Amino acid sequence: MRYSKTFIPTLKENPAEAEIISHRLMLRAGFIRKLTAGVYSYLPIGLTVIRKVENIVREEMNRAGALELLMPMVQPADLWMESGRYKKYGPELLRFQDRHERESCLGPTHEEVITDIVRKELHSYRDMPVNLYQIQTKFRDEIRPRFGLMRGREFVMKDAYSFDVSDEAASESYVKMYEAYKRIFARCGLDYRAVQADSGTIGGSFSHEFMVLAENGEDTIVICNDCEYAANMEKATVVLKEPADSAESLPLEKVETPGKRTVDTVCEFLGIEPRQLVKTMVYMADGKPVAALVRGDRQIEKVKLTNLLGATELEMAGEQEVFDATGVPTGYLGPAGLKIRIVADQEVAAMKNFYAGGNEKNYHVKNVNLGRDFEVDAVADLREITTDDPCPECGGRLGLTEGIEVGHVFKLGTGYSEKMNATFQDKDGQEKHFVMGCYGVGVTRVVAAAIEQHHDDNGIIWPVALAPYSVVIVNLGIQDEVINPAAEKLYSDLLAAGVEVLIDDRDERPGFKFKDADLLGIPYRVTVGKGFKKSGMVEVRERRSGETKEMAPEEAIAFLQDRIREQLQ
RNA sequence: CGGGGCGUAGCGCAGCCUGGUUAGCGCGCCUGCCUUGGGAGCAGGAGGUCGUAGGUUCGAAUCCUACCGCCCCGACCA
DSSP: OBGGGSOOOOOSSOOTTOOSHHHHHHHHTTSEEEEETTEEEEOHHHHHHHHHHHHHHHHHHHHTTOEEOOOOSEEEHHHHHHHTHHHHTGGGSOEEEOTTOOEEEEOSOOHHHHHHHHHHHOOBGGGOSEEEEEEEEEEOOOSSOBTGGGBOSEEEEEEEEEEESSHHHHHHHHHHHHHHHHHHHHHTTOOEEEEEOOOGGGOOSEEEEEEEEOTTOSEEEEEESSSSOEEETTTOOOOOOSOOOOOOOOOOEEEEOTTOOSHHHHHHHHTOOGGGBEEEEEEEETTEEEEEEEETTOOBOHHHHHHHHTOSOEEEOOHHHHHHHHSOOTTSOOSTTOOSEEEEEHHHHTOOSEEEEEEETTEEEEEEOBTTTBOOSEEEOOBOOOTTSBOTTTSOBEEEEEEEEEEEEEEEETHHHHHTTOEEEOTTSOEEEOEEEEEEEEHHHHHHHHHHHSEETTEEOOOTTTOSOSEEEEESOTTOTTHHHHHHHHHHHHHHTTOOEEEEOSSOOHHHHHHHHHHHTOSEEEEESHHHHHHSOEEEEETTTOOEEEEOHHHHHHHHHHHHHHHTO
8 A cells, every 4th residue: 555545644742531541542542543432444454444343253163163144233132132122121121213213222232133033043952063154343322332343333243143952062162162262362463361250130140251451451350370360350259267256155245336327437446457347338229229339458349249149230229319219328327137138258257246337327336246246138248359259260379460351252042042032943843942152252342452452652563464464565666766666565575475565655855754654653664775775775764662673675574574474374 | 432632734833822924944745956884964945724613803823612533541449
């Protein structure tokens, strides 16, 4: 491609709207432009990179035996009502009516549509296994879109759905996808980890997230330093270290705590440690109040609580809501005598004679005990894991790191096929529900994540596999009767050698072209300038290392072909 | 949704507090000269419903009200 013939509107200054690196660089390098909040146009060079990711995904999906199709973006509400998600999905699902006042929505994902296709067209165990995928624009009306392509409302996603005859067969499909995903992200040149994850709204029994490690990650992941365990914070299993306290139950006692409403102030006032106290957090689970108990020095993990309660919407109750539900002002809530539903973290169930709110203004109580002073609906792992907790697999030391979720694989089971009555006839003549799996890759997010991971002060540094061009030729002698033809010959020779090359044939000063080349992040730069006039040599520079070498043009072609081939392995 | 900030030329900003004639600056863009290995220099030029609507006033980018849009933080205190 000729720079003079393409459309790469680079910006010298940082756009005010962008905060994080990938967003800033994509705007500056002319990859994207915003249309409205969370919705972007992909300009030619940005689209080129998106296509690179898509092609890698497509190749690996095909290699794994999946079949590409394309489903509609506009979907009828009926289907979503069948699966029960029209209610459950929440405001992220953009709903609207068409001219006939038919309820419709924009597809944030396609389980319903694919299940509908399969139930209509596949009827026999002989048709399976089957794995269907598409690469398509999705729309999710995010609460707060941010960070450019990282959390947009509209984005490109690859979504695949597998259908199997049995749970065991579905596990095989799952493993196939898991392996395909490892290849995809490795080929994209990303440093990533596959972690155990929460399965969220889509539901299901087993799932892994593929996380790109980057400082600007939106998720925190837990990694074991001593084994292969890695999990999303939301999912990471807390293992009880200490055995249950076997102390004798002491008599319940009321203690006055005037004006002391927080864990810290109560502890300071009573001269105790937060670990001796249980805090009572009230949440509104789909509109109903629930109290969750956790040790004073712990934090509730909201996702764990949501899953335990089976709730769609879970928010902390406001002061007024708490008072309306319990008759107690916040700060003095405790389990003993509380009239709403109570669930407890496993750690609380192991505690004896602890402190808690007295359910009366300015009072707490001591020597509270589960079973004697209160009952709970459920005991479960409800708290956030910490680096002091042992690895649930090997007992080793845990570390925390930030990550960007770029892929997610789920084993769905028969949830959708049952709700939507999708069945096939098995060998034995029995009608059975399809056992499903679903597998997503955030294509546009991969692009953002790659930049987060690969950049410097001068701009992007693309891995060769994702680079819009592998090589940029900087022609420093447009008007020169020696340099210009040499640069042009190098360009056509590289093209002929199958190298993806951009030639900067603009009538601009050298510094200007160098800055743009760096900003765009093209892995190799070949400068044809006055050096060529003197010695017949061109300068080859690697973007990542900054290393430069002088060589003859023919040599440069061979060198570049080698390096590119090497890096595409 | 709660909190904060911002909307003035394609981009980045000043002007607003304390209202007053042709609304500025840098970058970018156009023309010419000059220059050519890290975003040059000089000269000339084009480009703006000051987010929208209403109000106050002789007069509004500036003051008031409402609305719209965008960005950031939070939604893990009890």
